[in-house]
Amino acid sequence: AQSVTQLDSQVPVFEEAPVELRCNYSSSVSVYLFWYVQYPNQGLQLLLKYLSGSTLVKGINGFEAEFNKSQTSFHLRKPSVHISDTAEYFCAVSDRSGGSNYKLTFGKGTLLTVNP
Amino acid sequence: DAGITQSPRHKVTETGTPVTLRCHQTENHRYMYWYRQDPGHGLRLIHYSYGVKDTDKGEVSDGYSVSRSKTEDFLLTLESATSSQTSVYFCAISAGQGPNQPQHFGDGTRLSIL
Numbered sequence: 001a002q003s004v005t006q007l008d009s010q011v012p013v014f015e016e017a018p019v020e021l022r023c024n025y026s027s028s029v030s031v032y033l034f035w036y037v038q039y040p041n042q043g044l045q046l047l048l049k050y051l052s053g054s055t056l057v058k059g060i061n062g063f064e065a066e067f068n069k070s071q072t073s074f075h076l077r078k079p080s081v082h083i084s085d086t087a088e089y090f091c092a093v094s095d096r097s098g099g100s101n102y103k104l105t106f107g108k109g110t111l112l113t114v115n116p
Numbered sequence: 117d118a119g120i121t122q123s124p125r126h127k128v129t130e131t132g133t134p135v136t137l138r139c140h141q142t143e144n145h146r147y148m149y150w151y152r153q154d155p156g157h158g159l160r161l162i163h164y165s166y167g168v169k170d171t172d173k174g175e176v177s178d179g180y181s182v183s184r185s186k187t188e189d190f191l192l193t194l195e196s197a198t199s200s201q202t203s204v205y206f207c208a209i210s211a212g213q214g215p216n217q218p219q220h221f222g223d224g225t226r227l228s229i230l
């Protein structure tokens with residue numbers, strides 16, 4: 001069964017500092033990778049996705065992620081964070097393992113707190 | 117924003133009572149999903165639907181049933197609520213089920229079972 005590991009449950013950073021949120025996955029078949037963001041009391045919004053092609057993926061709000069197949073990782077980065085980036089971030093994997101339909105499997109989330 | 121409305125947004129009820137949560141979409145998307153979100157667990161799939169009257173189980177389906185009689189509505193029912201079902205429930209929709217069809221989420225229903 002596929003699984004997603006987000007290595008840090010909480011990441012505190014100062015405003016304008018760079019940040020990296022780490023995500024590792026395990027799957028024996030081709031995978032498709034996503035990062036979602038959840039602001040307080042809201043649903044999840046898609047930040048970016050990797051389906052194929054270039055391993056560096058750019059998303060909304062200045063975020064980017066790099067797919068590394070050999071390390072089975074899909075880390076999320078931003079060179080300079082803002083207070084408004086404070087939110088919970090979820091890494092997710094989509095594949096067909098265990099059936100004919102694609103299923104999304106989520107990591108447990110990383111709470112990013114940006115301090116002034 | 118995707119046209120997804122979850123109702124109610126908040127509910128408090130007692131153990132043993134039936135509870136139904138509603139997800140309504142205006143996008144005419146074929147696929148609809150119910151997830152629950154719990155601290156330390158991320159989101160876990162309860163049930164999903166791939167068309168009217170077509171549903172299937174997710175990884176945490178025990179204690180839950182679903183129905184989809186119209187494209188736009190997907191209902192999640194707890195036949196006899198238990199305290200372990202206290203959670204935040206999210207509905208999601210997608211136009212297709214492939215990875216190129218990302219899921220869009222509603223704002224959630226916070227359910228407390230006392």
